[in-house]
Amino acid sequence: MIDFPHIAEICSPTPSKVVMLVVDGLGGAPNPETGRSELEVARMPNLDRLASRSACGLTTPVLPGITPGSGPGHLSLFGYDPVKYLIGRGVLEALGIDVELQDGDVAARGNFCTLDAHGKLVDRRAGRIRSQESIPLCEKLDQIDVPGLEVRIFPVQDYRFVALFRGQGLSEDVTETDPQILDVPPRRVDALNPGAEKTAAAANALIEGAREILGGREKANMVMLRGFSQMPELPSFGQSYRLNPAAIAAYPMYRGLAKVAGMTVIPTGHDFKAEVETLQQHYQEHDFFYLHYKPADAAGEDGNFDAKVQALEALDEFIPSILDLNPDALVVAGDHATPSILAGHGWQPVPLLIHSKLTLGEGVEAFNERACATGSIGRIPATQVMFLALAHAGKLIKFGP
């Protein structure tokens, strides 16, 4: 797709099947006390055995040193240039709560904040009020009428919500209202160009409506909006690779990312067990499956080394069920590292394995950072993983005569 403009010409639809298991936050970093990473500590007999029979390597999600968010991390694995195709914060937040976005919609990330009697910010997160308090407030804000537009408010969690603007002639080119510092009033929304004035006016009308509704409160008496964004226009994943792709993800944001890429999203349950069952049930219907595993990232974000180890061990137990389907190419990759020592995403390269009948193993004895560094794939941009996946499934013909 991105790195190779001729990809569609050499993609050949075949009955062969590719399963891409994306382990969120797969890569880690050594625990300072033991010198061993989460993957090195985890007991993963199935993944280790699979690595020994696979082609292994490391992926760079964006560039060395650059820590990707979930958007760039996934788009990159799907083959999209993560620098060219940026998904805005508002859109990602909306995707994360399963809000259906239409072409032209503008989504913003909102949060409740607290102003003092002079209208100056005293708490940018309104004391992190909990959902039971914020949901009724969101319902009130959702009643605000902005003439000529549909404006909706969807609670996310605690002090966070999504503001959705729907109508003709909207634009994402407006400024944010969060001044990022205290003791000043929130900013107004300004249009960055004449085509964005309607959006700025609508956002300011929403804010004024919120001021009226919330004004009497001691805390959470105002809202701030940022990350105004529209759905990016991405080339279709399916058309680009001549695939009939499906996404199976328990978390809404990842279903949303797959939708942005034009994949069919198959409804599934709330955990990875449900995802694997969904894969089994629908295995005949598609030739590419994106399967998302969340718990490793969540534990890493919490800075909980042991929980990340457990999440990886829990994943390992599902590997035989996936292998039983006998996919022509099974890719195990990560969208980015989430080292527990960082308690957040990291820039570190991410382990990769690709298993097919063409891979016979290359002496990589385990599925971890150090072992994969010795594999035959080497260290590649994540945007090139799809080429290898398709090649291993016999879906790419020769390039050039």
Add this chain to the structure above:
Amino acid sequence: MIDFPHIAEICSPTPSKVVMLVVDGLGGAPNPETGRSELEVARMPNLDRLASRSACGLTTPVLPGITPGSGPGHLSLFGYDPVKYLIGRGVLEALGIDVELQDGDVAARGNFCTLDAHGKLVDRRAGRIRSQESIPLCEKLDQIDVPGLEVRIFPVQDYRFVALFRGQGLSEDVTETDPQILDVPPRRVDALNPGAEKTAAAANALIEGAREILGGREKANMVMLRGFSQMPELPSFGQSYRLNPAAIAAYPMYRGLAKVAGMTVIPTGHDFKAEVETLQQHYQEHDFFYLHYKPADAAGEDGNFDAKVQALEALDEFIPSILDLNPDALVVAGDHATPSILAGHGWQPVPLLIHSKLTLGEGVEAFNERACATGSIGRIPATQVMFLALAHAGKLIKFGP
């Protein structure tokens, strides 16, 4: 900067400090008799121990097989595309003798040559006359009056000098006068576009003045000019990375390169010991330090394997003093290889190490070409080193939501 247009957005100013030690000509090649490179032979207990606790890799200054000059080698490490941002020969020569260049100045590299009675070249370097002979000639040439412009001549070494043209409306788009062959006269300077005619006329006036002054001499009776160039407009290093950067370099050319990038140049002494003392004295004033070590390159250029080994061993003794400052990220890199067997710059990949509290070591047992090839950083373009340096110092936030 170059590889990643969003870098300034994700750079976060912090109190953390980065020290980038650039070892000029760091990389080498095996001595054919022993099969071991300069770095492999050198006893470097401090660098070897540091490597074992660092992230290691190899950098490619421009592209595999391409041997960089000092300009591309350094710009690349600073994160500038070395192909896009070329520093001309005249400018580099001027920087190398501490000539202060102003915006719009055109600098050319000049050299004395010898013509026969028919005005044809018999020696393009005038028998490599020594400085004691060329300096008085340069002083005479410096008196040549070119109306409407300031034209200065600065001796460099032996038969080489710098010609500086200062005034309004100058251009670097003019041809060189060295025909590169003998038995023909030197060429005239021609404008490559109408905007360069003033510069061409000035250069030809200088040459005619030189012909009058030098004409009676048996050798060194003419000059040739090449590498006409102006200071390139580079994005500011400090602004690009949101740093307050300082350069400490004993040799003028490297101070000049740092100035081109917009770094603050801290005055220092004439050797690396003085540089380290300068670093210690000014450590609180900046958050990024570029520190240049020259002797390894000089020995390699001389083709002196043992001298290069000694230069590396001498460097090693300074490492504890630098580590004592406890920089948040210490980068040890090279601008290019200077293998003694080439007696000049080489294209070979250059060892790299980055040490921070996040790097715990990865089994790289020594700081040399072969050992660093096994490190976790892999082989990266030198333009990406800054991203890793900033990431390790906690100066980069997440890219994309």
